[in-house]
Amino acid sequence: MISMVQYAVGDATAPAGSSGPKVIAHVCNDSGGWGRGFVTAVSRRWQAPEAAYRAWYRERGRPGNDFALGAVQLVPVEDGIWVANMIGQHGIARRGRTDAPIRYEAITAALTTLVTHCTRLGASAHLPRIGCGLAGGTWDRIEPLLITHLATRGIATTVYDIP
Template identity: 65%
Template structure:
């Protein structure tokens, strides 16, 4: 038992009552446009604009691997941009962009913010799409950083 609730559905339409944070993994080069972020942008414009500004102004802020940016998109819904991948995959890539240590650090920061807001956290299987990560390695991080602190977590599997 991990303490994570697995849901069939769309993480951009988080289920339940109260304050909700939709968490996802971003890269550290300012790229936004493929994978789960496309669904985020179809639903809300603010997270992409905030992420691009955060990256553009990185010399004056905390942007980098392991950082978290929360963007309020509805009265009770926030989006958490977690910087957990180094670059992006290209045709010449030899490794995967996921950085587990960065996701771990970002989840720790996310837990603090979720606790402050009294929020539940909703996410796809972060770091496992274009970032190339393994859910078997990420699930224990989610459990240790969020579930162990009493933060309700729902992981959404999209599709049939």
């Protein structure tokens, strides 16, 4: 069954809809920075995703640590709710930077992994408009990735816009 991406006005850290397991996915950078954008909402609700991301970054390059563009770190935050830290941007947005930090290939790789996690958990996916804020991406390039890698694979996908 092919489903489409659903849109909702609300807080992606408080996913609505079905009562089943949920994965809240968002894009992180590969430079260890956490403190602007959607991550601030995540950190207001739970401490674990930031702590896990910082430890993952700190231990990068060590055996067994897959921290790199395209990688996904799944962090349990509540019973039946996980946060997926997806590494999809190279560096961070800075004044004077001429290129956007978004890496669409990394988003594609991360979504492929996210589908595996959602399938294993029987979970729906809940996201803000990933990659379109500080990462500098465009929704006309991100939305087709969500459709291809999540919705057409049967993962109920909801994208949240803040009121």
